[in-house]
Amino acid sequence: MKEIFSELKSEKFTQAKIAESLGLTQASISRYTNGELQMSESIALLFEAKFGYRKEWILTGILPKKIDKKQELAEVARIAKQGRDLDLVPEIRDLLPDIKKLKEDDYAVLVTTIRRFLGKK
Template sequence: MTNVRHRIKEVLAELKAEGHRQTQIAESLGITQASVSSYSRGEHDVSIPVAMLFEANYGYRKDWILNGELPKKVDSKNQLAEVARIAKQGRDLDSIPEIRDLLPDIKKLKEEDYNVLVTTIRRFLGKK
């Protein structure tokens, strides 16, 4: 079992201890309950987009889940400051280097990962 699998199992155990159910976690991430179950059993690694969703929804850093880079959880103040900085640049995607540079990679995503990303963006924007 890889360290990624150990870390995602740890995340899921902590979320369960906080009262989250697998079905709730799956729904919040836009993935199947079966996927969450396989992660909790250590059967599969998480993809980058799914790790990003764990970060966005539960605060466990993508870089910690995938690579073990500390800190384990996001610093909410720093994250909010970064979101505010990007938002102040305007809504034109071409004017936001962080997003513009990701567009070619987004186009290459597998369909499931693409759907997860779109779901996350919609939730962030308050659109379901």
């Protein structure tokens, strides 16, 4: 975890900013940094979704360390082309304008959440 926090610090993230991004307290981020708290799968997934560090790398050290966002977006596009026309599903169609407006990081969180829900990596 120290490696992640060091890298995020070099990108001008403070512990408070990291905590806010993840919906955690600054104290909990400090405890993760100092090794006082063990990283859970759900917290690792938050780091993956928000900052691109793979959950598997965080928990086990299995490389690669970060998600390839271009590859992930290409996979989403491939799935969309093979599957249903999402804009024909009313529940999805109504959300598409808002989804298209998401910031890249928030979009990545959404995609990661959907993929995990569907049991896909």
